[in-house]
Amino acid sequence: MNVLGIIGSPRKNGNTAALVNAVCKGAAAAGHQTEVINITDLNIHDCVACGTCKTGKIEYCAINDDMQKLYPKIVEADCLVLGTPVYMGQMTGQMKNFFDRWYTFMDANYQIRYLPGKKYITVTASGAPAEAFQSLSDYLNHWLGSFFKLELVKNIVGGSLGPADAINSQPELLAMAENIGRNLK
Ligand SMILES: Cc1cc2nc3c(=O)[nH]c(=O)nc-3n(C[C@H](O)[C@H](O)[C@H](O)COP(=O)(O)O)c2cc1C
Numbered sequence: 001m002n003v004l005g006i007i008g009s010p011r012k013n014g015n016t017a018a019l020v021n022a023v024c025k026g027a028a029a030a031g032h033q034t035e036v037i038n039i040t041d042l043n044i045h046d047c048v049a050c051g052t053c054k055t056g057k058i059e060y061c062a063i064n065d066d067m068q069k070l071y072p073k074i075v076e077a078d079c080l081v082l083g084t085p086v087y088m089g090q091m092t093g094q095m096k097n098f099f100d101r102w103y104t105f106m107d108a109n110y111q112i113r114y115l116p117g118k119k120y121i122t123v124t125a126s127g128a129p130a131e132a133f134q135s136l137s138d139y140l141n142h143w144l145g146s147f148f149k150l151e152l153v154k155n156i157v158g159g160s161l162g163p164a165d166a167i168n169s170q171p172e173l174l175a176m177a178e179n180i181g182r183n184l185k
Pocket of ligand 1: 009014017085086090128163164
């Protein structure tokens with residue numbers, strides 16, 4: 001299986017990164033091919049609603065930025081591990097810009113292309129206790145699962161993770177994340 005981890009946190013060694021990396025470490029140990037990308041390092045423009053992706057004239061998107069490298073990776077992945085910190089109750093702005101650019105995965109007839117049947121795992125990390133932001137997992141499940149037709153493996157919801165290294169005091173959560181990767185089928 002080809003597993004693609006996406007980290008939407010500007011803290012390169014923060015909690016989200018640790019959890020996404022743990023999933024991918026487990027997946028690699030089980031023999032899967034893995035790649036982890038922090039999108040906050042990349043040049044990802046916001047969607048400009050030009051509609052070119054609905055004309056059938058281009059493969060993915062008219063904006064010539066780093067999404068051009070990411071689209072094929074997303075399309076080739078069998079499992080996406082999408083990780084974001086909670087910022088103001090939502091995903092980070094970087095993650096939302098990245099996600100808006102998935103507009104191309106609806107074709108000219110507004111049918112979903114490339115994504116249905118892939119698996120996905122979400123990772124969210126918040127300063128507040130985990131229960132406080134189930135709403136973000138629900139939102140992601142609606143769009144990834146119900147709308148884009150990916151298959152949920154697990155929502156990993158990290159809470160009480162204020163400081164960047166707070167995850168180190170929750171080794172059981174890291175172990176759970178690694179196990180989820182190891183058990184991917
Ligand atoms: C701009 C900003 C907004 C935040 N908003 C929230 C929030 O709404 N709720 C919350 O519980 N934590 C919030 N936090 C805390 C982060 O979610 C928390 O520190 C998280 O672990 C960061 O993940 P990271 O280490 O992967 O960057 C916010 C942090 C920042 C910098």
